[in-house]
Amino acid sequence: MNKLDLRLVNIMQYKMPLREGGSLPALALADDGFTYVVKFRGAGQREKALLAELLGGEIARLLGFKVPELVLARLDPAFGQTEGDEEIQDLLKSSQGLNLGLHFLSAAVNFDPAAVSVSTELASAIVWLDAYITNVDRSFRNTNMLMWHRELWLIDHGASFIFHHTWDNWEKHAKGPFPSIKDHVLLPGAEKLEEVDSTFKQILSPESLWRIVNSLPEEWLEAMGEPGTVEIWKQVYLDFLLLRLKHSKTFVNQAQDARKALV
Structure with a gap:
């Protein structure tokens, strides 16, 4: 399957x-x-x-x-x-x-931007990811990253895909900007967003994204209480991801503009 x-x-x-x-x-x-x-x-x-x-x-x-x-x-x-x-x-x-x-990553510590240097490539990649999935939770207040064995690990993506809290105008959300990116903890170092955009769009094929979307448990989807069927909701998630990828220039440009205001 x-x-x-x-x-x-x-x-x-x-x-x-x-x-x-x-x-x-x-x-x-x-x-x-x-x-x-x-x-x-x-x-x-x-x-x-x-x-x-x-x-x-x-x-x-x-x-x-x-x-x-x-x-x-x-x-x-x-x-x-x-x-x-x-x-x-x-x-x-x-x-x-x-x-x-x-x-559980035993003995991992919270990422501290003042103590840990992150490469421009990695910073750009994480900023791109969070703008893509509309993750509002990677700020200085709540970095949602851990250092474990001297490597950076990403955790806590539950505040992503904010469109699904209403299901209204999901196409608009998919095509639109992501204002919260201005608060991203790694935005100052994200100098290579265009390069990352090109690379990631090659990786995120419709087949690979469907494999992830199709893994969403029906038990959770049905419990949402939204009108529709499991198949419809999965298709909306997939369509959102593909449409957002198609319009990635919008959130990339916005992130670049927000970064210029910081540096």
Whole structure:
């Protein structure tokens, strides 16, 4: 089947909440013996955040970025019944079924732009990615990047694909600029956006993008409560990605203009 080979794990032990963000992800042990940062479908933007996380993370991986392995993480109905924190217990009760896990990078540290130098090529590539997937969450306030074994890793793409929170005028979003790029933590060093644009447009073929889109779990798509069918929603995601790629000059030019204002 033309889709990603995502592994399915079962969450066995809730270890601790991660309270840095508003969606209350957690460290949890799975039945494969590994620890994952689990993003729960019952939190914040619910399934749409998980859909964006999977799409954004796997597109980043396709483009050659380092991204923790993403797995589908199943939560048993009985899980969390002994949890003493009522907020966490409510979250776990509303997150039964499939959730999303990111392989935990033990001893990784948050990226600090003042302490770590990033090449112009890598900075340009990450800025391009975030403008492409409309990721509002890679700012100085919240870089969503980790340093692990002296390499830069991208995490947390759940705030991407902002069009799917309304589904209105998705074509306009696909063709349009991305104003939030002006706040991107790596924008000052993004000197090679045009070169990156040319390279990435060769990699992001319709077939490769469909393989990612087709991996979105039907369980999450159906839970959105939007009118339509799973097939329609997948097609919209694919069409958005292809149309945005076709009009990439719009967000590239905007990023370049925003960078000029900074440097």
